Amino acid sequence: MFCFQCQETAKNTGCTIKGVCGKPEETANLQDMLLFVLRGMAVYGDGLRQLGQPDHSHDEFVLKGLFATITNANWADSRFVAMIEDGLKRRDGLRAAFLAAFKAKNGQDFNDALPDEATWTGAAADFAAKAGTVGVQRTANEDVRSLREMLIIGLKGIAAYAEHAAVLGYRRDEIGDFMYEAMASVTKELPVDEMIALVLKAGQTSVTTMALLDEANTSTYGHPEITEVNIGVRGNPGILISGHDLKDMEELLRQTEGTGVDVYTHGEMLPANYYPAFKKYPHFVGNYGGSWWHQLDEFESFNGPVLLTTNCLVPLRKSSTYLDRLYTTGVVGYDGSKYIADRPAGGAKDFSALITQAKGCKPPTELEKGAIVGGFAHNQVLALADKVVEAVKSGAIKRFVVMAGCDGRHNSRQYFTDVAANLPQDTVILTAGCAKFRYNKLQLGDIGGIPRVLDAGQCNDSYSLAVIALKLKEVFGLDDINKLPLSFDIAWYEQKAVAVLLALLYLGFKGMRLGPTLPGFLSPGVAKVLVENFDIKPIGTVEEDIAAMMAGR
Incomplete structure (x- = not known):
């Protein structure tokens, strides 16, 4: 291999x-x-x-x-x-x-x-x-x-x-x-020039695809709204749903209604809490745990069935006891898990097995209490545009830092938590994807009522961040999007983050920091092309990168 x-x-x-x-x-x-x-x-x-x-x-x-x-x-x-x-x-x-x-x-x-x-x-x-x-x-x-x-x-x-x-x-x-x-x-x-052109065309197609998915999600479930998401638990048995597929989320909520079984999100399913269509379900409790790589412990402590709708599924330890509670569906597969078949034409997936099993399980073990705030996709942020623009013009907001992308296991990712914690108080973090779990529970406060962490949603909702930036460029009358008070400090892990990166390159964003490492699939020659044409940078130290971003570098 x-x-x-x-x-x-x-x-x-x-x-x-x-x-x-x-x-x-x-x-x-x-x-x-x-x-x-x-x-x-x-x-x-x-x-x-x-x-x-x-x-x-x-x-x-x-x-x-x-x-x-x-x-x-x-x-x-x-x-x-x-x-x-x-x-x-x-x-x-x-x-x-x-x-x-x-x-x-x-x-x-x-x-x-x-x-x-x-x-x-x-x-x-x-x-x-x-x-x-x-x-x-x-x-x-x-x-x-x-x-x-x-x-x-x-x-x-x-x-x-x-x-x-x-x-x-x-x-x-x-x-x-x-x-x-x-x-x-x-x-x-x-x-080589034709190959490079195809890579950039992939960025264009990525923009088209993320815009299509944004239309699909918002047309079906409404535009995400500012939402306080409960991170505690209740005393009922529950089902934990992870991944990105909102259709699975919808069908699970419908089928669990009135059963006495609660539903919680995990990882990249957290943003489902922001959609109006899902808020009508009183048994939709909130989010349980953190990002994907914590699942080996969090799936154990949840006690009830776990449904994986997309990546990221981590191989179980030999000591793991939740395989008999693990359900997969869609493209996800794992030997020994129970697979939920695709929905028939015009029908829904059958989640009855999860519901039956959940009824006999203990309630989730509580990990934490409180709430986190999200729902700052483009429609919601643009509704606050006047407030945001005034904060920028008055100097209350000096800079926006996009810290979207993926979380991961390596200790080097503590860098992103430390950057978030140490950015000046007049900065706002724009985020999407599971990278947010590195800092979305920090108490970073707000600027005139605008939270300092604005979570747009899943990794595909990085499209929202691009829409926001393009709108701000228009509002401020700039001829180049790179003249905005905007810096990029992106965490990547897997291939969807690469699609997002290519989309941002196609849209003309330059000077992005990428870490914890530059991709291993970049040869020195190709990396040189990206640096020369798009000013892609590896991350450095927390102190140096914050200073450079605040100086517009």
């Missing part, structure tokens, strides 16, 4: 025996095989697009396939084998359609050379051997490898967001078209 897609990657170079995340070599190889098959589908899918006959019937399979390979999403080898087998059948169907369309248009058979991805055939028994030749290291040149993998890693994040939107019935053909174009491109020898 060789995997360098997340921030934890061994020695910031690559995991070669077992993932630091816990991913076994066998699972990593099956993920490489799935990506190999998806690239093969893309060769024909992109060919059909170029012939003017795009086929979007496989878009959701492609989204789910990419999403399933994200860090900490799916640990079940049997699920990957099934997806690979399904993908090979789909690829061959696309091949037949492409060959027929080509002949119809050109009056002759297609006879150009095709990459291995488009022609290989084999059964499940062949997957392990083939996987050794189709992974990241198939590309010898490190700069080419870096650009190809940065594109694919960004696609994984885009796929996750597009899949969430599709669940709510929101789709854009242009997203599927770009998925095929981008994946097909990595089977070709392209000039």
